[in-house]
Amino acid sequence: MKKTKKKETVTKKVEQAKNIAVTVDNLHITYRGLKKTSIRASWKNMGDKVETYKALRGVSFEVEEGKILGIIGQNGAGKSTMLRAIAGIFSPDTGSIDLHGRTISLLSIGVGFNKKLTGKENIYLSGMLLGFSEEEIAKKEKEIIDFADIGDFIKKPVKTYSSGMYSKLAFAITAILETDIMLIDEVLSVGDAKFKEKSYNKMKELISDTHRTVIIVSHSLGTIKELCDEVLWLEKGEVVMKGTASEVIPKYEEFMGVEGEKK
Numbered sequence: 001m002k003k004t005k006k007k008e009t010v011t012k013k014v015e016q017a018k019n020i021a022v023t024v025d026n027l028h029i030t031y032r033g034l035k036k037t038s039i040r041a042s043w044k045n046m047g048d049k050v051e052t053y054k055a056l057r058g059v060s061f062e063v064e065e066g067k068i069l070g071i072i073g074q075n076g077a078g079k080s081t082m083l084r085a086i087a088g089i090f091s092p093d094t095g096s097i098d099l100h101g102r103t104i105s106l107l108s109i110g111v112g113f114n115k116k117l118t119g120k121e122n123i124y125l126s127g128m129l130l131g132f133s134e135e136e137i138a139k140k141e142k143e144i145i146d147f148a149d150i151g152d153f154i155k156k157p158v159k160t161y162s163s164g165m166y167s168k169l170a171f172a173i174t175a176i177l178e179t180d181i182m183l184i185d186e187v188l189s190v191g192d193a194k195f196k197e198k199s200y201n202k203m204k205e206l207i208s209d210t211h212r213t214v215i216i217v218s219h220s221l222g223t224i225k226e227l228c229d230e231v232l233w234l235e236k237g238e239v240v241m242k243g244t245a246s247e248v249i250p251k252y253e254e255f256m257g258v259e260g261e262k263k
Contacts (some may be wrong), residue, residue, distance in 0.1 A: 068230075
């Protein structure tokens, strides 16, 4: 027991010295689902084995405060699952995630809005889910609406929005209601050219804060190269490599070239 306490104390001292913002330790997440069939047939076959898919297999890494981590990998590598687990949307089967007391927000298309509510109502709903008070959100409301720039649609239900309007409002909320840790899932690639430029510039402004930690999932290696301090490469739910962009991306491109030739 004494040795365990001593080990925990040493670990905490190391974390404090490095000022770790996110710790992911031996994370395993498995999806479970029934085969495509009718509800009646599913009830009759409840004793059958449920199909499973291991999305993450023992993933471990750390991100220091103020750093920008890019996560790359092929479709199905576990990138979005990783972000949703860090955001608290998915619960791990085993392993742990420690945010060390920091606030967090996830910017991802299709996550976080009640589609029956108006854009304005979703500003308050999303803000309160992020831990902000109604008064704090009210002070930022006009800035969010102006940045989103979706006109009268802000008063209409989100279910009437195009994907571009959805992404604009989602980005505006996350960008203006600033949290300690920002998780970004491919959102910078959505929207018209004008909004892409505005959101990209805003993102560079936000991540220039030395106390804000950012994790970005993107298929755009150019974005990862320009914005990220470190890159995590996932493949089939496992960590292949973690290092600087100049170390990881050439290896990933070489791997993708080989995979392409196989296909």
